[in-house]
Amino acid sequence: MKDPIKIAITGAAGQIGYSLLFRIASGAIFGPEQPVDLNLIEIEPGMKALAGVKMELDDCAFPLLNKVVTTCNMDEGFYGANWALLVGSVPRKAGMERGDLLGINGKIFIGQGKSIAANAADDIRVLVVGNPCNTNCWTAMKNASKIPSNRWFAMTRLDENRAKAQLAEKAGVHVNEVSNMTIWGNHSSTQYPDFFNAKIGGKPAPEVIKDEAWVKDTFIPTVQKRGAAVIAARGLSSAASAANAAIETVRTLVTPTKAGDWFSVGVCSDGSYGTPAGTVTSLPIRSNGKDWEVVQGIELNEFAKEKIAASNKELLEEQAEISKLF
Ligand code: NAD
Ligand code: LMR
Numbered sequence: 366m367k368d369p370i371k372i373a374i375t376g377a378a379g380q381i382g383y384s385l386l387f388r389i390a391s392g393a394i395f396g397p398e399q400p401v402d403l404n405l406i407e408i409e410p411g412m413k414a415l416a417g418v419k420m421e422l423d424d425c426a427f428p429l430l431n432k433v434v435t436t437c438n439m440d441e442g443f444y445g446a447n448w449a450l451l452v453g454s455v456p457r458k459a460g461m462e463r464g465d466l467l468g469i470n471g472k473i474f475i476g477q478g479k480s481i482a483a484n485a486a487d488d489i490r491v492l493v494v495g496n497p498c499n500t501n502c503w504t505a506m507k508n509a510s511k512i513p514s515n516r517w518f519a520m521t522r523l524d525e526n527r528a529k530a531q532l533a534e535k536a537g538v539h540v541n542e543v544s545n546m547t548i549w550g551n552h553s554s555t556q557y558p559d560f561f562n563a564k565i566g567g568k569p570a571p572e573v574i575k576d577e578a579w580v581k582d583t584f585i586p587t588v589q590k591r592g593a594a595v596i597a598a599r600g601l602s603s604a605a606s607a608a609n610a611a612i613e614t615v616r617t618l619v620t621p622t623k624a625g626d627w628f629s630v631g632v633c634s635d636g637s638y639g640t641p642a643g644t645v646t647s648l649p650i651r652s653n654g655k656d657w658e659v660v661q662g663i664e665l666n667e668f669a670k671e672k673i674a675a676s677n678k679e680l681l682e683e684q685a686e687i688s689k690l691f
Contacts, residue, residue: 369400369431371486373446375477376453377405377435378414380601381494384608385452390422390430393612395619402432406442406453439480446485450611451477451505454495456602463496463553463592464683471687474501478508490516490618494611498552499631500683503645506633508691514643515657518618519631521556521647523603523610524548528558528588532565535584536573542566547649547663548588548629549638550676551683556647557672558588562663581668622651627660638665638673644680 372389376382382405388394389401403422407415415435422433436442443449454470457463473495481489489512493502502519506512525546533540544567547559560580563570574580587594595603617628627649636642637659649660665673 367399369402370395370447371402371404371445373404373406373443373449373485375406375442375449375451376411376495377403378407378411378418379452380456380604381452381607381611383418384605385450385611386418386422387425388608388612390425390427392429394615397429400429400431402434403430404434404436404442404444404446406439407435407437408453409437412437439477440484443477443481443484446481447488447490448615449477449481449485449489449491450494450615451491451501452494452611454501457496457596459593459596459600463498464679466496467500467683467687470495470497470501471504472690474504475508475691478505481505482509482511485512490518492518492520492611492614493631494520494607496552497683499645499647499680500687502631503633503684504687504691506645507688514633517633517645518614519552519645519647520607520610520614521548521552521629521631522614522617523607524552524556524558524588524591524647525629526606526610526613527591528560528563528584531584531587532560532563532570532574535576535579536565536570538566543570544623544626545649546629547627548647549669549673550640550646551680552631552647553676553679554589554593555672555676555679556589557669557676558585559663559669560584561666561669562649585672618652618657619654620652621654627651632657632659635659637661638663639670639677640673641677641681644677644684646677646680
């Protein structure tokens with residue numbers, strides 16, 4: 366049996382946690398040969414519910430689940446972790462923007478960054494899901510300077526999947542036909558889902574969907590505001606689709622990307638495409654299964670450049686606001 370991969374998950378007794386843990390334990394990220402240890406982290410009031418979640422994990426008798434730790438002590442939770450999935454934080458309610466959560470959630474990531482740096486394994490990689498996820502990721506990264514900046518990720522995969530689903534529906538094809546879907550910028554309503562460089566059935570999307578008014582007036586706002594639409598419909602923010610996106614983010618980072626394709630995730634920018642170096646922003650990424658790189662050479666029209674600039678500005682404003690706290 367291989368050595369287990371240890372995954373620390375915060376907010377493990379929450380909605381996303383409940384959709385996430387069982388799939389990870391059944392092998393959805395690392396495959397059917399790879400055992401996992403789960404370190405489940407909650408705040409004290411969540412510990413009773415977390416005990417119930419642990420009972421259910423036990424009751425699944427998953428062959429790949431080696432060990433489960435439940436704790437409200439971050440240092441214990443992050444100890445020896447190879448991956449940390451930072452989900453734990455407050456979700457927004459109807460009428461709020463995700464950025465409105467910065468004052469509530471932002472400070473959580475100061476302590477978590479420090480604790481990860483002090484306790485995690487040398488190969489730790491971190492995916493931040495809790496909102497506003499780009500800036501929360503930046504905050505944790507800034508408070509864990511000994512961990513290289515290419516190990517930090519913020520989740521925009523749910524936006525990518527939403528964009529692919531919208532394009533597939535409009536084109537009347539299966540979602541598998543949609544590729545090369547970039548989400549640029551912040552996981553907020555300033556994000557820019559890039560129709561112009563996406564492909565449908567291997568062809569440039571504009572050759573398949575020749576309706577620019579639909580792209581600008583329907584497609585882009587639908588993707589930008591999909592989270593709010595789910596909250597309006599469910600009374601709760603997305604959970605199963607968010608958990609699925611977290612799984613797909615990690616899986617695609619640890620799997621070689623199909624030739625010619627790419628995926629979207631928030632990473633620490635190297636300044637590519639005019640994004641401010643050092644911000645955590647969503648970019649087109651390829652992986653060789655171990656390391657990732659920003660895909661270069663994608664053409665951006667004036668419309669795209671304007672949209673990306675607006676998201677850059679918002680990210681810098683969020684960073685300025687949270688950095689007052691550390
Ligand atoms: P939830 O309220 O159902 O669960 C959150 C859990 O986190 C709770 O059990 C809570 O006790 C726990 N928690 C709070 N602070 C914590 C801390 N400091 N340490 C450990 N645990 C802590 O919320 P949810 O629906 O699971 O959503 C969690 C977060 O994910 C929210 O911020 C939400 O906005 C965000 N989210 C992001 C995306 C994305 O695409 N990036 C998608 C969906 C949701
Ligand atoms: C989402 O995109 O569904 C999440 O970020 C939750 C939200 O607040 O929109």
